[in-house]
Amino acid sequence: MFNYYFKLALRSLKRNVVLTVLMIAAIGVGIGASMTTLTVFRAMAADPIPEKSEHLFAVQIDNWGPGRKNVVTGDEEHLQPQISYPDAVGLMNAHAARRQTAMYATGFALTPDNPQLLPFQVHARAVYRDFFEMFEVPFQSGGAWSAADDADRTAVVVIGRELNDKVFAGANSVGKTLNLDGHDYRVVGVLDHWQPIPKYYDLNTDKYGKSDEIFLPFTTAIHGQAGGWGNNNCGGEIGEPGWEGRLRSECVWLQYWAELPSAQDVDHYRAFLNNYASEQRKLGRFHWPPHTRIRDVRQWLVYQHAVSDEVRILVLVSFSFLFVCLLNAMGLMLAKIMGRAGDIGVRRALGANRGAIFNQCLIEAGVVGLAGGVLGLALTALGLMGLRSLLSEDVGRVTHLGWTDVSTAVLLAIVATVLAGLYPTWRAAHVQPAWQLKAQ
């Protein structure tokens, strides 16, 4: 039966080529526009670490209090997305989570061994060893440094695959040294390809930027006075001069993450944070009740507006566009089906029941949807190329058409067209055979 209806559909579509082409074009263009933006949106809003996102928490502590003169950023609760050095040290020393790391973005001038080559700039991240296991960072060779390295401020680094390719021509460089700003660092690990999108662990700058090229112990970076390359907010009160002054200040410039595998751990950690803040109050550092918060990865992405306004606007516009295209297709389908009321009347008179007519028309709609979907897919590929050439590199990095996107596009086209075809189909099924035959 299906085959027969399919053939009937093709024949019917061939009978009025202009209407058919218009319908397929409308659906194709609508699917193309909406899938283009949806692909970007999904990449931006996707959970970057789905198997673990519920167990990783960003930590916020109010170290400025309600009376701060120059709260230049911060949310409605007066919380900052980053924490101060004294708090980072306090939390790391307490070791209250299964794993935890304070971190910040920094960078160096790397001097290659080959004197012919000029030094170049590398983006680095100062982290504790737990970072790699917490964020499931894949290693190509070697591994994270030891807890002893963290404690002893050893000059070791883990480097990214691209940097390893560039400096060591892709060889296993574990044990070799890198010269960063005139100091030697021993390579202990080389990462495999790793590009979290977005860079959820630090969304303050460069959300969709390239991943960090070098990781070094937080303690080593602080000891070496490696300045922050990310966002720093002193809220108008800088404190004392110099690097030591910065470390003692209430400026917020560090990110802090904790891994809490169970609900119980989460409760405990919340209590621990509040205890910590009360303690700071007793010590005279805070003059307000404890005000702390933890958010898991998904909550953090929403809180930090990981998806750009531009993309959200485009998704909205393109889906409204798809809706218009479907209304359009619906009108055309209605016209087409009602134009064939005579045929339908004959089929009904020859014994086809309403269900049969309904199925036949729905299959016709499905065929249009399929063709529209295929056209839409081609337009999506074209649209993504357009986006890559029009928007910045960072947006370009998230515009890849995967198999899920392909199947989503075709499925969306068929489902949407069949839905749009429901009303015309229903009208067709209610054609009165007697009337139509009389009119002939």
Place this chain on the structure above:
Amino acid sequence: MQLRPILSAMRRNKVGAILIAVQMAITLAILCNGLFIIQERIASSKRPTGVDEANVFEIDNMWVGHPSDLAARLAGDVAALRGLPGVADAFATNSYPLSNGGNTDGVMLHPDQPQSMALSAIYYADEHGLSTLGLKLIAGRDFNADDVVDKVGYTDLTEASAVIVTRALADRLFPNGDALGKSIYVASQRMQSQIVGIVDRLQVPWTQTGGWGSAFSENSTIEPFRFITQSSDYMVRAQPGRLSEVMLAARRKLFEINRGRVVDQLLPMTVARQQAYRDDRGLAVILGVVCAALVLVTAFGIVGLTSYWVAQRRRQIGIRRALGATKQAIVQYFQTENLLIAAAGAAIGIALAVMLNLWMVNSFEMHRMHMMYALVGAFAVLVLGQAAVLWPALRAASIPPALATRGA
């Protein structure tokens, strides 16, 4: 023109008419909001920075390590740049407009005010800053050599005794227009700084619509510092027409002086502008394409459905013609029908457009759309309908009256 027959015909084709009206309503809502966003983004990307962009470029200089003679090296670099043939002036700074990275501080009149009065971007410059950037001094004076002091990195808390502010910031702090000579407190400074000069305009480094800095985009404060740090921005102004020649010479000169550095980029301000506003322009282009496609789809939808109606009513049209209706009357019939549908669509569309705009104002830090956009959009949709209906209407008018005499 009789409306009654049109309305009763429409009543028999309710769904088709509603489909067209709704399409036109949504088209209108998207069209005018889209055009509004396009206009806003293009206007934003054309805002002047106050800098002589055609002749200024930036050199992103980073020393390898933290040499102890940093101050001397920086002074040497800047002096060498100033000495290059074709260079008008040069200085070293922490940030520049269109760079999307820099410092912000709160500004107030007295240290005991509970809140700062304005936020301001902070730029560091020596006595060559204004001349290099080509800023227009509208009151007071430029920095002199006595004002300028060393600031060794951001953690050096050396204070500025004199500042130059933009006209926008001066007006914000002193609405009476008497800012020159007054003292202000920049929050992270712990002493008063005197306003010694006011420049017409100097945009903050950030350019993102609705992003950081968008609420105070014209508030800038220039502090008289020689910024001595591992990474800084050298700004160079070339004599008119000599930019590319000077850029080549500058890079060569810097590496001739010392190879222990990284120069990631030499960036003309014109290119910095393109990069800074790339996403805005991209959004404008994409919205433009979507709006055009939307108009086309809606137009073809109208053509398709009206053609179908014409085909359906061939006999009736033939009868009308036979009874004496002119071709023009037939065309007018379809045009009036479309006008009625489009008017209904436009009415719903204006309401939708305003709602969409209000929702976007709430969720995207956008501005309220001027009603003009909705009205112009409504007009455009009416014209679109008329244009789309013309072809099927003409086809209808060409139906011969003789058709009425033939059997179906």
